[in-house]
Amino acid sequence: MKFNDQFRFVRQNMKKNKTRLFMTVLATAMGCSFLIVLASVGFGLQKSIVDKAVGDRMVTSIEIYGIQSDNDEGRQIGTSNLDYLRTVDHVKAVTYRNYIQQSIMITLDGTDVNSSSTINVDFDAENKAGFKLSSGRLPAGENEVVVGYNVRQLPNSQPGDEVPPAKDWIGKSLEMKVSQFAEDGTEQSKTLSVKIVGVTEKPTREWKTDTAVYIGNGTLKQIESFTQTQWGAQRVPGVKDSESGIDKIGLDDPRHYSGVQVIADKANHVKAIAEEIRLKGYISHSIADELKQINLVFLIMKIGLGFIGTIAVLIASIGIFNTMTMAVTERAQDIGIMKAIGAHPNSIRRIFLLESSMIGLLGAAIGTIVAYIISVAVNIGLPIIIRGFMDEKVPDDFRFSLIPPYLAIIACLISLGVALLSGYRPAKRATRIDVLRALRRDM
Amino acid sequence: MIQLNRVNHQFAIGKKGKERIVPVLHDIDLHVKQGEIVAIVGRSGSGKSTLLNLMSGYIRPTSGEILVNGQNVTKLSEGDWANFRLSHLGFMFQSFQLIPSMTAFENAELPLVLQGVGISKRKQRVMELLEQVGIAEYAGHYPGELSGGQQQRVSVARSLMLDPPIVLADEPTGSLDSDNERQLLALIRTLNEERGTTFVLITHDDQVASTAHRILKLKDGHLLHAYAKGGSLAHEIQ
Numbered sequence: 001m002k003f004n005d006q007f008r009f010v011r012q013n014m015k016k017n018k019t020r021l022f023m024t025v026l027a028t029a030m031g032c033s034f035l036i037v038l039a040s041v042g043f044g045l046q047k048s049i050v051d052k053a054v055g056d057r058m059v060t061s062i063e064i065y066g067i068q069s070d071n072d073e074g075r076q077i078g079t080s081n082l083d084y085l086r087t088v089d090h091v092k093a094v095t096y097r098n099y100i101q102q103s104i105m106i107t108l109d110g111t112d113v114n115s116s117s118t119i120n121v122d123f124d125a126e127n128k129a130g131f132k133l134s135s136g137r138l139p140a141g142e143n144e145v146v147v148g149y150n151v152r153q154l155p156n157s158q159p160g161d162e163v164p165p166a167k168d169w170i171g172k173s174l175e176m177k178v179s180q181f182a183e184d185g186t187e188q189s190k191t192l193s194v195k196i197v198g199v200t201e202k203p204t205r206e207w208k209t210d211t212a213v214y215i216g217n218g219t220l221k222q223i224e225s226f227t228q229t230q231w232g233a234q235r236v237p238g239v240k241d242s243e244s245g246i247d248k249i250g251l252d253d254p255r256h257y258s259g260v261q262v263i264a265d266k267a268n269h270v271k272a273i274a275e276e277i278r279l280k281g282y283i284s285h286s287i288a289d290e291l292k293q294i295n296l297v298f299l300i301m302k303i304g305l306g307f308i309g310t311i312a313v314l315i316a317s318i319g320i321f322n323t324m325t326m327a328v329t330e331r332a333q334d335i336g337i338m339k340a341i342g343a344h345p346n347s348i349r350r351i352f353l354l355e356s357s358m359i360g361l362l363g364a365a366i367g368t369i370v371a372y373i374i375s376v377a378v379n380i381g382l383p384i385i386i387r388g389f390m391d392e393k394v395p396d397d398f399r400f401s402l403i404p405p406y407l408a409i410i411a412c413l414i415s416l417g418v419a420l421l422s423g424y425r426p427a428k429r430a431t432r433i434d435v436l437r438a439l440r441r442d443m
Numbered sequence: 444m445i446q447l448n449r450v451n452h453q454f455a456i457g458k459k460g461k462e463r464i465v466p467v468l469h470d471i472d473l474h475v476k477q478g479e480i481v482a483i484v485g486r487s488g489s490g491k492s493t494l495l496n497l498m499s500g501y502i503r504p505t506s507g508e509i510l511v512n513g514q515n516v517t518k519l520s521e522g523d524w525a526n527f528r529l530s531h532l533g534f535m536f537q538s539f540q541l542i543p544s545m546t547a548f549e550n551a552e553l554p555l556v557l558q559g560v561g562i563s564k565r566k567q568r569v570m571e572l573l574e575q576v577g578i579a580e581y582a583g584h585y586p587g588e589l590s591g592g593q594q595q596r597v598s599v600a601r602s603l604m605l606d607p608p609i610v611l612a613d614e615p616t617g618s619l620d621s622d623n624e625r626q627l628l629a630l631i632r633t634l635n636e637e638r639g640t641t642f643v644l645i646t647h648d649d650q651v652a653s654t655a656h657r658i659l660k661l662k663d664g665h666l667l668h669a670y671a672k673g674g675s676l677a678h679e680i681q
Contacts (some may be wrong), residue, residue, distance in 0.1 A: 005556045012544065334542045340501070341601065342529025343557050344522055435501045439540055 001347040009235035010355045013327065021359070024323040028363025029370060030416045035309025036371035036403055037378075039411075041303035044379070044402035050294055051204075051397070054287055056194065058130070060092075061286065062274050064260040068281035076256035081282075085262050088276055090269035093128035097121060097259030100223065102234040105177040106213060113174065114155050115148075116211045120220045120231065129263040131236045135167040136198030142218030146198040148210030180227040185237040190226045194219060206396070230255055244300065310317040313415055316363065317422040324356050324426035328433075335430050336438020347429035352427035353420060360419020366414040371408070375401040444608060445475040445498060450507030451665045452493055467493045468664045471507070475609070475625050480635050480642040482652040485661035491588035491645045494661065495613055497533065498643065500524040512608065520586040529557055533602035538680075541586040547573070548582040554604040572600040576630065592623035599630065609641045610634075616651055628654045 014021050064085070069075040070346045077096075085094045100118040107113060123131075123138050131138060134149055153163045174196060179189040200210050215223075224233040230249040241247040262277070263283075270288040277284060328335070335348055378401045383394040450471040455462035469489045475481050485491050496502045497509060500516060508517045512531055519527060534540075541550045548569055555565045573579040576596040578589075586594055595615070602610055615631075616624040633653060634640045644651060652658050658670040 001557055002559050005559075016544065334544070337540045337542055338553065338557070339525065340499075340528075340536075340540065341534055341554055341557070342525050342532075344525040346522065347557065436496065439536065440538075 001251075001350075006351050006354055009351050010358060013331065013351075013355060014358070016330075017327075020323055020326070024319045024359055025363045025366065026112075027316040027319040028313070028360060028415060028419065029366040031309075031313035032364045032367025032411050033370040033374065034312040034367075035306065035414065036368060036407060036411045037401065038305040038309040039302055039375050039407055040375050040401040040403045041297070042298055042305050043407060044375075044399040044403060046295070046298035046302070047402050048398045048400075049293060049298075052395075053290055053294060058263070059098045059288055059291060060264045060270060062262040062264065062270060062277070062284050062288075063286070064262060064277070065120070065283040065285070067275065068283065074175065076258070077260045078257070079255050082257060082260070084280070085260075085277065087284075087313045088262070088273055090265050091262055092265045092272055093125040093263045095122060095125045095129050095259075095261045095263065096257040098220075098257060099221075100215070100229055101229075101231045102227075103178065104213075104223075104232075105179075106290060107175045107177070108169065108172055113151065113213075114153060114211055115151060115213050118176070118213045118215060120217065121214050123216045124160055125263075129261075132201040133198045136170045136196070139197050139216050140224075141195075142216070143194045143198045144216070145194045145219065146200060146214040147174075147196050148212045149200050149202045150209040150216075151199075151211050151213070153209060153211060169196050170199065172196055176213075176219075176223075178223050178232060178233070180229075181235040181237045183235070183241075192219065194223055212298070224251060241361055261339070302362075310414060313411075313418050315414075317418045318420050320356055321422040323359065324352060324423045325429070327355065328352065328426045328430045331430075332433050332438050333440075336431045336435050339435045340439060349427045349431050352430050353423050356409065356419045356423020356427070357416055359423075360416045363419070364415035367415065371411075372403060375403050444477040444479070444512060445473070445643065446510040447471050447473040447494075447497070448508045448510075450497065450504045452490075452502070453505050460645075466664060468497075468504075473659070473666060475641060475643060477641055478635065478639040479657060480631065480644065480655040482644045482646055482655035482658045483661060484646060484652050484658055489661040490664040491661050492613060495611055495643065495645050499534065499611055500528060502675050523581060529554060529605065531607055531609060533607035533610040535595075535598055535602050535610060535615040537614035537617040539586070539591075539598040540617070541594055541597055543586050543600075546583050546585055547589065547593075548576060550586065551582075551600040551604060553601060558605060568604065569600070572603060573597075576600045591618050592620065592626075595619055595623065595627060599627065603634070603640075606638070607640070609643070611643050613645045614647070615644065616646070616648060623654055624648075624650070664680060 064077055067075050067077060067081060082096070085091060098120040100120060104115075104118050105112070106115050106118075121131075127138050131146075132297050136146070139145060147166055147169065149166055150163065151166050152169070154161075157163065162304075172195070174194050176194060177189050178192060178193045179187055181187050194215070200212075200214070203210050224230065227233065228251060229235075229246055230251065230253065233246060233249055235241065235246055236244045262273060264273050267288060270286050274284055274286050274289070306356065335343075338344075338348065379399055382400050383398070386392050386394050450468060450473075452465070452468040453464050453466040455464055457463045476614075481558040483494060485492050493502070497504055498511070500519065504517065504542065509517055510516065511527070514527070516524065516527060541547075542553075545553075551573060552565050553566060554570045570579060570582070573582055573596075576599050578593055579602065581589055581593055581597075586597070589597070595618070610631075612631075616627055619627060628651060631642055631644075635642060642655075644655060646652055658668075659666055660668045660670070
């Protein structure tokens with residue numbers, strides 16, 4: 001018997017008692033919907049809380065604060081430390097953020113640019129680490145830079161003010177005026193011309209702004225060769241170099257890096273890397289440590305909610321079992337006739353299993369659609385209710401309910417599995433129908 | 444074609460543990476040849492239907508063996524019996540046994556559907572047979588909208604759909620008026636002559652029995668006599 005014919009039989013049979021079919025599908029849909037919505041609360045809260053914990057950080061990154069020295073005091077990370085970190089297994093890149101230690105006057109087409117800081121990064125390492133840009137590309141040449149997403153924001157601008165997009169500046173040149181004081185107190189300056197090739201990603205938090213200019217090692221070298229100090233540090237007029245400490249950060253002195261991050265190739269290697277470098281005395285912290293705990297709590301929560309939801313589907317399965325048992329009883333004579341002329345028991349079993357699985361699938365499909373609608377309604381409605389009744393503001397990106405596609409797929413599979421299980425016994429009963437009894441002992 | 448060797452059958456009736464054994468058939472030896480029309484006659488309760496049910500595989504003999512088309516079917520599994528029925532046997536029932544929710548066309552095409560024949564071939568074959576039994580114009584009607592004679596024609600079309608070598612019929616004219624009965628018997632004779640289809644008929648009716656080449660009489664579960672066509676005693680079994 002072909003599948004198409006089995007399907008036709010099932011369709012004909014389902015049309016016979018539409019009310020009963022509707023009620024059974026409704027029960028299955030409610031069960032499936034309940035399962036998805038319940039589990040979606042776990043997913044939604046997890047995402048919101050994890051997002052809050054992670055912020056702009058990457059789960060594959062390990063922040064390095066320093067290294068334990070022999071006298072048990074923290075030391076800053078030097079060039080040799082960076083070299084070592086790069087050799088650790090599964091380390092994809094080692095990045096750093098070094099602030100240029102002077103306020104560089106930056107202009108574009110003669111207009112001042114509201115740049116808060118100039119930051120030196122290693123673009124080769126950033127490229128491997130996945131430096132996120134909203135537009136443009138990472139610098140490839142010496143005098144190319146990336147600007148912050150909010151670089152065009154004016155100093156006195158208010159939140160909500162219209163800011164022209166920074167990407168319009170891509171391809172334009174910035175004039176960076178670097179200055180240094182001579183030992184006699186006279187100021188000398190040099191203007192570097194750099195080209196904007198990229199714009200950083202929009203900060204994930206509304207209250208954060210990024211107005212920095214990111215320069216590579218080539219541009220840094222030009223700044224340093226002019227200032228003759230590390231990171232372009234400025235001499236303080238009237239203060240001796242030995243007193244201000246400038247004499248210790250000459251170009252030949254050991255360098256110290258800040259904002260050092262080790263980027264692992266995969267999130268599950270973070271722990272091993274952190275463990276290894278910790279043994280070498282590095283002081284580090286990774287978001288993965290925090291996330292592990294959070295995720296474990298939410299995993300337990302999701303399993304618990306899913307279990308309660310599955311009970312609802314199991315209750316719906318009683319309806320499917322009842323419907324299928326009634327269907328077999330009502331169609332005993334038809335089944336008897338079919339068996340009498342040569343229907344194979346397997347064909348009869350398949351017809352009834354197909355019918356129960358169609359009820360399950362229909363219920364799951366409707367249940368999933370309803371669950372998505374409820375999820376959207378909860379995410380929109382609940383913050384309004386909380387604001388209205390409790391006078392508390394829920395963060396804008398907070399999600400109470402989140403349905404990842406795999407949750408919907410798992411719920412549909414559970415519904416289908418439960419429907420097949422509930423249809424199995426009635427289907428087996430159908431194959432055992434006695435031909436003579438069904439034909440009323442006619443033959 | 445159909446051979447029964449020392450077939451016995453008994454029913455167990457009553458509650459489990461307190462069953463009473465009722466013997467129905469005793470040492471039945473029977474051979475139906477290919478192309479033969481055999482009528483089995485006997486009083487109610489003589490075991491006629493039980494004998495046909497055994498040949499159909501709806502019940503199994505308590506002892507003895509049954510061979511159909513040279514194949515021993517005594518111990519076939521339910522699934523194998525289903526396949527065997529579909530490919531070797533056609534069935535005519537006294538009360539037609541049509542599925543009420545299906546049209547005449549759908550009822551008639553059922554054996555083709557069970558065998559997995561494609562739609563276009565099915566349509567052609569069903570219309571051909573419905574025309575042959577003179578019911579093509581009622582193809583779209585449900586059994587409830589047809590007379591007894593029309594329903595039996597649909598049932599006949601269904602039984603012949605896969606061109607079975609053997610047709611088993613239990614009181615095929617039992618619910619028909621004399622006109623329809625005559626037409627059905629004429630059809631059985633034609634099919635037998637033209638296609639060589641073997642028929643085993645169960646009947647009370649002398650006219651139906653007279654269609655047969657051979658008439659067997661059952662009495663209290665014993666096969667008593669075998670008459671040749673026309674009623675002359677051909678062979679006395681006991």
